[in-house]
Amino acid sequence: MREVLEYIEQNQQRFLEELKDFIRIPSVSAQSAHDTDVQKCATWLKDHLKNLGLHAEIIETKGHPIVRAQGGNSNSQNDTPPKRLIIYGHYDVQPDDPLDQWKSPPFEPEIRDGFLYARGATDDKGQLFCHIKAVEALLRTRGKLPCEVLFLVEGEEETNGDSLADYIRQQKPELAQNLSGVVISDCSMYDENTPAITYGLRGIVAMEVQVKGPIKDVHSGTYGGVVGNPATALANIIAQCISADGRILIPGFYDDVRQLEDFERDNYAKLNFDDQNLKKELSLRGLFGERNFTTLERAWARPTFEINGIFGGYTGQGNKTIIPATANAKITMRLVADQDPKKIGKLVKDYLQAICPDYVNIQVSEPTGEKPVLIDIHDSLVQVGMEALKQGFEQDAAYIRCGGSIPVVDTFWRELQKCVLLMGFGLDTDGAHSPNERFRVQSFFKGIKTSAWLLDNV
Amino acid sequence: MREVLEYIEQNQQRFLEELKDFIRIPSVSAQSAHDTDVQKCATWLKDHLKNLGLHAEIIETKGHPIVRAQGGNSNSQNDTPPKRLIIYGHYDVQPDDPLDQWKSPPFEPEIRDGFLYARGATDDKGQLFCHIKAVEALLRTRGKLPCEVLFLVEGEEETNGDSLADYIRQQKPELAQNLSGVVISDCSMYDENTPAITYGLRGIVAMEVQVKGPIKDVHSGTYGGVVGNPATALANIIAQCISADGRILIPGFYDDVRQLEDFERDNYAKLNFDDQNLKKELSLRGLFGERNFTTLERAWARPTFEINGIFGGYTGQGNKTIIPATANAKITMRLVADQDPKKIGKLVKDYLQAICPDYVNIQVSEPTGEKPVLIDIHDSLVQVGMEALKQGFEQDAAYIRCGGSIPVVDTFWRELQKCVLLMGFGLDTDGAHSPNERFRVQSFFKGIKTSAWLLDNV
CATH class of the missing domain: 3.30.70.360 (Alpha-Beta Plaits)
Structure with missing residues (x-):
């Protein structure tokens, strides 16, 4: 991995500039005035993936198109079929209103205090781009990928469109072939010092x-x-x-x-969630909820x-x-x-x-x-993911859950019956659907390294 | 009373035309665009009362003016001080919107099917005018009134103004002198066949x-x-x-x-309130309320x-x-x-x-x-009122209460410590604050006779 990591280090400023180009296209899927921007963004992404050497194409749907790109270790010399990972992401973004609350224009990315500020920075262009640049680093340094990779990037995530779900159902046999699992980075770390695998969604x-x-x-x-x-x-x-x-x-x-298992309660306890801080942050008179459960237990598992x-x-x-x-x-x-x-x-x-x-x-x-989702953390992909985060972020990763829902996770899980690995590079404080959305620049670089390590060890 | 009743019969068409003139002035107290109309209406009323031979005046307030008019049996030959009645009313009306739901223009009174349709017809110009025309009939046939009468007519009832309450407090000693009670007709009969004294307000x-x-x-x-x-x-x-x-x-x-007395429960029971009809009228699945109380008991006394x-x-x-x-x-x-x-x-x-x-x-x-109000029905004024209604409407009157509040009643009651006689000539179905407000023409004529009988027997 040494030359891969070096490549990432040497090219990170260019990666950042490319991410800015990606972000500058205002692909707001909910507003029909932006329909051509959404189309333009899909084309930009397809071309970008093609230039990396992947077999990239645009799949038209009844809504916004899906960008699909495939590449792998076809030069593999042994007979075991190559392992395959699907990497999911979305290239569409939330609307930018209220516009007057942005400190810099939403579609003119700006770096301040170590964060890249723009609509889509964390949700999901920045997080998705980590995987794309990891693929580039592996291909440019080794000429091939250590596993097969299939990008499925939709343009309807922010409008709850179902084109991707339809596509997954239709292409199920092909998508499931040799599949090790699905990787999604459209969520958060536990906190800025603790990378995490999200193994449960409500x-x-x-x-x-x-x-x-x-x-x-x-x-x-x-x-x-x-x-x-x-x-x-x-x-x-x-x-x-x-x-x-x-x-x-x-x-x-x-x-x-399903009742919490002991190891889950132990893991959550170790995260030392700060109740007082939450009370202060939201000006609450007190916290709420069922007796005999801690805050994280109630937020994640009740x-x-x-x-x-x-x-x-x-x-x-x-x-x-x-x-x-x-x-x-x-x-x-x-x-x-x-x-x-x-x-x-x-x-x-x-x-x-x-x-x-x-x-x-x-x-x-x-x-x-x-449906709620609960991934078996003993799946080998989860184990590799935990190690990849540790390598990429130089911190031990945590097992966490998320109180919200990500519908596509259940679709992948139900249709393909393979592990869905949720590794978020964002932070809860990134303001995903709010003005001044941002993505930590260091998390972008660490996310690329994490992804490269993951692909190399799956 | 024969010649008084004959006078009323002979002049009732003119009375109706005069009421229409009163109604045509759009004295909407809540809308400042109508401020001059409110003033004009007060002047019209003052002049009308003056022409009858009363001592009429306009009392300016910080809001809309009060019309005050006084007359009596000053020719009384014995030494007992004359009995006095205050007659309360209001000359202001509700706004007319929604205008497009009126079948005829709100300030162009029109008679259809035995009802006079216009804003203010029942609330309160028509009901007040019954007492004014009764006074005319007594004065024109006898040259004097059988008791002293003091009209207090406000222009702020529909805006909950407090000018009249202030005036009552200020003039309390004078108003209370020789007072038998206060008569108010700004409410309803029990139903179209049953005149009533309202002795309780919530x-x-x-x-x-x-x-x-x-x-x-x-x-x-x-x-x-x-x-x-x-x-x-x-x-x-x-x-x-x-x-x-x-x-x-x-x-x-x-x-x-205060618990209901047996005679009250008996009286209400005799009114045979039709629960089924109410359910139908309001499309209710069922009626609501405390066990062990009838509908009227719950609406009036709970x-x-x-x-x-x-x-x-x-x-x-x-x-x-x-x-x-x-x-x-x-x-x-x-x-x-x-x-x-x-x-x-x-x-x-x-x-x-x-x-x-x-x-x-x-x-x-x-x-x-x-405050809630509960008038002692054993007061002699209530007894005379019951008989007056029987004479005027040729029907036995009922003792009823009203579920709503009329603040001025409590003011009179509290300040003057005399019986307040609520005798409504309107109907609940008159649409007091709604489009197509109306007043039954027969109730207007019967109300005049009732008032004349009341004044003659107080």
């Missing part, structure tokens, strides 16, 4: 509830005590879903929850029940003495292994309907969801 | 609650299970205030509630706890997976005798603060309120 179930009372808002003097209030009814319904101390009260909700939005009746200034016609709540629940979104969605919908008081009607939308 | 307490969680909306994946959700906390708080079956759970809330509005977090289309920074509720409670708004306001505010979970902050606005 799933999600979402639904909307509308409680309906009188056909129109009515006078609370005339009808109070006679006509039921949808807002108090909704409050009573919600209070029967989750207690004030964080226990979800829906019968059966916890049935399939399900939740949240109201994302609630509304009904008069919400303007002053008073309006009405009983509102309706009250509404947007509900999402985070799920953990082995909860099934379909099963939980039905369970919760049935429960909400069953506990609704008989003086109001309730309407619950059809639940939608994503 | 009071009210209002406050706003804000539950504060994280300093900004945060990601429900990253922080769910760790950061408390203000919306679920608010739901839990509300659910500890009122049970799903309508019982208010705040300790001490019912302590001062306190309530209502959410008039609730809001927090994301309320647009689709999902946004956040834990909201805040959740808010606008709360009003209807009170009954002998609950005190100040005492209840403090009780509820303290309770809300006490039950707030320790992971969120709560902010409760300073409660505001109005």
Whole structure:
């Protein structure tokens, strides 16, 4: 690896300039005004991968195109089939508003205090580019790759498009061939000193509830005590879903929850999460959640029940003495292994309907969801990944989970039945969907080294 | 009374035309664009009362003027001081929007199907005009009034102005002299066949609650299970205030509630309120409220706890997976005798603060309120009022209460310590604050006769 690492060291300024070029293309997938930019970005990426010597192509979809690029050790002289890794990423980015909160223009990358500031810097152009430059370093120094690599880079991640999922399903037999696993760098390190493998993601179930009372808002003097209030009814319904101390009260909700294993609790404890710091950062009076679980345990390995939005009746200034016609709540629940979104969605919908008081009607939308993911950390790819991070970042890596959901992980996992290695080079403080998004320059260089080590040892 | 009633019969078409003139002046007190109309209306009314032979004047206030007009039996030949009645009304009206829902223009009165349609028809120009025309009939047929009459007509009722309350407090000794009571017709009959004296009004307490969680909306994946959700906390708080079956759970809330007397329950039962009709009218799945009380008992004589509005977090289309920074509720409670708004306001505010979970902050606005009113139906003025309604409407009158609040009633009651006689000539279906407001023409004529009979027998 010595000459590979030297190549990386010698070329890192050029790598950074190339990443800036990639970032300058405003590939905002959610805004149709940027459709040609998205197309341009896909072409730029395809050309870039082709110039490295990969077999690169653009795959048109009903939405934004997928960039696919393949290369490997076809010169392999023995008969064992070559190992293969899929490397996933996305070239599309979030919108840039609110524009007035950016210190430098979102699509004119600027380095300040060791960070590269721009939309897409960390999510996901910067992280994806680590793998691309690792492939370059291996190819330029050795003339070939130590394993087969297949880049699948989508342009619909920020719009929850399903073109890539469709493609994976269609191409399943070909994609699964000789596959060791899927590598994704679209997430975070534990903290700036601790690289990590994310081996668990929470799933999600979402639904909307509308409680309906009188056909129109009515006078609370005339009808109070006679006509039921949808807002108090909704409050009573919600209070029967989750207690004030964080226990979800829906019968059966916890049935399939996989309990934390001892080694997980030990690992999380070692991370020394700072509760006081979180309280301070978010100006919280106190932390929340189930007893007998630490903060990281609750955030990573326990399900939740949240109201994302609630509304009904008069919400303007002053008073309006009405009983509102309706009250509404947007509900999402985070799920953990082995909860099934379909099963939980039905369970919760049935429960909400069953506990609704008989003086109001309730309407619950059809639940939608994503499955939770829990990767076996004993998989050899995870072990190689841990070592690669240690080599690249010169720090021991941690096993962590993530409280959020990354739908594509479940798609790869379910369709290809191979380990999905989530190695994030970003930081939670990178501001992925916010103004002044950034990516630590050192993490970019360390990420390239990590990827090169990983490809060489898979 | 024969010649008085004949005079009314013979002049009723002219009375109706005069009422239309009164109504044509768009005296919308809430809209400054109508300030000159409000002034014009006060002048029209003062002149009209003066032409009847009353001592009429305009009393300027810091808001809209009060019209005051006085007349009596100054020719009385014996030494007993003349009895006096204050007749209250208001000449201002509600705004006319939404204008496109009116079948005929709001300030061009039109008679259709036995109703006079216009803004102010029932609230309160038409009802007030009954008393004015009764005074005319008595004066024109007898040359004098059977008792002293003092009209106090305000122009700030629809804006909750306090000029009249200030005036009453200032002029208290003079107003209270020889006073038998105050007559107000700014409410409703029980139904179109049943005239009624309203002897009870509910009071009210209002406050706003804000539950504060994280300093900004945060990601429900990253922080769910760790950061408390203000919306679920608010739901839990509300659910500890009122049970799903309508019982208010705040300790001490019912302590001062005066229990219904047997004769009241009997009277209400005789009114045969039609629950099914109400359900149908408002498309309700079922009626709401405390066990062991009938619909009318709950609407008139039991306190309530209502959410008039609730809001927090994301309320647009689709999902946004956040834990909201805040959740808010606008709360009003209807009170009954002998609950005190100040005492209840403090009780509820303290309770809300006490039950707030320790992971969120709560902010409760300073409660505001109005006292409930309960008039002694054994007062001789009430008895005369019941008989007057029977004479005017040729129907037995009922004793009813009203679930709403009319602040001026409490002011008269508290300051002057005399019976306040609420005799409504309107109907709940008149659409007082809605498009196509109307007043039944027959109720106008019957109201005039009722008032004449009342003044003659007080």
